[in-house]
Amino acid sequence: MTKRNLPLLTACLILLIAMVVGACSNAADSNNEGGNATNAPSEATNSPSNEGTGNADKAAFPRTVDSAGGEKVTIDAQPKRVALVHWGLTQELMNFDLDSIAITLPFTEKQSFLGTEVYKPYVAQYDDVVVVGENTQVNLEALLQYDPDVILAGSATNKDIADQLKQIAPTVFIDEEQTNVWTDWQGVMTQFGAIFGLEDNVKTKIDEASAQVEQAKQQLSGVEGKVAYLQVRDKSIWLQGTAYSGDYYEPLGLTPPKEAEGEGVELTLEGLSAINPDHIFLGYFNYNDKSLAALSDEWEQSEVWKKLKAVQSNQVYAIDGELAFGYGPISRINGTDAIVAALKK
Known part of the structure; x- marks a missing residue:
């Protein structure tokens, strides 16, 4: 197929008209705050993909x-x-x-x-x-x-x-x-x-998490006694302290044993018996793979274990310790859900 070329003069006139129309259009848009979004400044391409987060101004780069x-x-x-x-x-x-x-x-x-x-x-x-x-x-x-x-x-x-x-x-x-x-x-x-x-995406996430904690606190308002969170490993068991698991105590309206203040401690069965909490959460690190060992399996065969208040009142709960005791919002959200589900039974 043979291409047909426009005469040079005609092409120049078309180009000139296009430039004039474009200039007028841009001038109109700059004076019209409600103008079409397709004529927005090029910085808008740096806006995040999250719709409705209101980040258009804050997302300006560099x-x-x-x-x-x-x-x-x-x-x-x-x-x-x-x-x-x-x-x-x-x-x-x-x-x-x-x-x-x-x-x-x-x-x-x-x-x-x-x-x-x-x-x-x-x-x-x-x-x-x-x-x-x-x-x-x-x-x-x-x-x-x-x-x-x-x-x-x-x-x-x-x-x-x-x-x-x-x-x-x-x-x-x-x-x-x-x-x-x-x-x-x-x-x-x-x-x-x-x-x-x-930035606005972060605010939304934090506000959602705060609302979840407040709701959880209301749901757990009737829980009485001391609550202990235990990190269960294959050869050791640790009492989770408020320094790392504080989100699961005061914000939820729950009371830790005094031994949980600070970083917590490694426990023996006799040590747990001395604390004798009203509620025990066993945070298993083999929760998703039962082929791995858990020291609590041995403890549960002992008469000392069977005499614990939490055991006798059926207030011992199994949770995924690797998830619940992890660092960050995914762990805290899921850990809070697990605690509420256990204590509401």
Whole structure:
């Protein structure tokens, strides 16, 4: 087929008319606050994909954010591929709508939570969930291959590889002296939200969690006596302290034994008998794999166990300890649900 060329003069006239019409249209839109959204400024393309979160203004990029040690980090565009090399903050990250994430796991990938029913909906929202390390060991080669838009790290947890991380991508360090990353998930998420331009998304999540806790407290208002949360391992059992499991005590209107104040203690059966709580939660770390051992199985055969108040009144409850005693909003939400379900029976 032969292409037919317009005469040069005609083509020039068409181009001139198009330029005039476009200029008039832009002028009209700039004076019309209710103008068509298709004529909005190009910065709107940096808005988050979460509809109705009201982040259009806050999501403007580039933006400069604070990093530990007084450093400032410039984020050129809204991150879509985010790498987190602090193994303890995965739950906070999984509450954000991103395209892809890379994470380090507390244990091995085989032992990880990624395949559990609780986490499946969170994992499914991403195009990719790439594992780039275990605990404090980060696979820098895998991280480089992942090619993140931004890296999130801990000032203490990842201090030994700080320089290497910065060479791979812009890296923001959460100041672990200023933020207790193990208990203050709201503070961690607030900092993540500022990096991603999703501040309003964070507020919504925190408000929802606060409402859930308040509702749970009302549902548990009739519970009396001391409540003990036990972390059940294969060869040890620990009384969860208020320093790490405080969300399950005062905010829910429940009373801990005095031995649970602070970080808690490792227990013997005789030690548990001395505490003799009214309610006992057995937080099994073999909850999803009964082929693994649990020390409480031995205790339950003892006459000392059978004489406990909680045992005699049928107020001993089994929960998933690996989930409930984990760090972050996913653990706290599910742990609260499990506690309410047990104590309302």
